Amino acid sequence: MVTIHRCENYQTEMIERALSEIIEDIGGFAPYIKKGETVLLKVNLVMGKGPELAATTHPAFVAALAKRLKEYGCCVIIGDSPGGPFNTAMLRRIYKITGMQQAAEESGAKLSFNTESVQLSGVAGNRLKNLTVTAMSQEADKVISVCKLKTHGMMTYTGAVKNMFGTIPGTMKAEYHVRMPKMEDFADALIDICEARRPVLSFMDAVMGMEGDGPTSGSPRKIGAVLASASPYELDMVAAGLIGLGEQQVPTLRAAAMRNLAPCAVQTKGDTPEEFTVRDFRMPEHIHTDLSQGGFLPKIGMKLLRPKVKFDLGRCVGCGDCAANCPAKVIVMKERREGEKNSRLRKPVVDYRSCIRCFCCQELCPQSAVHVKESWIFKLANKI
């Protein structure tokens, strides 16, 4: 069951009312969490961007949820392991920029600065049997996924399930892209990670979603809803539908269906999902396509068809984050040719022969200077 209620904006009164409605629909916290337990609100803080940019879970939503859990009698911790280096200084900076510091102050929740890792062995995953996860995700009695509805260049959509990838420490996430460059394998691994620390509840901030080049370089788009469910898969099925995506278009939902984790049809409570459907929600310019799967396209030549990351060097400030976090280590920073604007700065150069098309560089660029472009042959072939 998924509950969905209208929430027009992030004003405290509006958020608190909508949150009360979804908490009531799931039967309160008692069926999932005992009074006195410690709960981690696993928010989506993919990178240090202000809440108005809709890349991260909105602090007003997090504060309202934390307050309700505190009133219920829980010790509440807010935390995430964003992309890039995972250290106290980086967490402090990101908590401040994303508004989580204020959310914690307002609600009486604590921010987690635990950057330790924990080994999980004997994980009963399809792809993963051993996992290194953040200690913050293990030290709480229960975890709640507090996610954001966004598009995603590699996975098409990100919500409750993909949010749990943030239980993998910082740059270690890159290893998963290297080990599983195929989208279907990666989606299956995301399910393993979600199941390894299955959230007891998932809450979604879909007041403002992100359309276009999500999860970090897209544009805010109003959806006007908040959702909750005990099942991250059911929540994602309903939320993906709000932006016009069916189960077959979302790799994590396909993988969940194969593992009988998602039902064919989801029961909903509250408002009708159709009221919130945004028919012209913009998808990423390129949606990652697994070209190894049948059809005539592979015969044309994989290399010619595969999309490429393109760097807008006019926007690039030469910070080097893309090179530092490229899982395949195929980006080098080089000085631009003499005479060009900002010629003193070093700019990224990619070895496309070894690029695994994970799009981490697009996700982590603080300047939105990385775009994913389909080849003209792919565009042409898709029209045939």
Ligand code: SF4
């Ligand atoms: S492309 Fe983005 S991440 Fe890479 S160096 Fe330029 S600004 Fe930094």
Ligand code: SF4
């Ligand atoms: S260049 Fe970008 S897309 Fe290619 S492997 Fe590196 S991070 Fe991934």
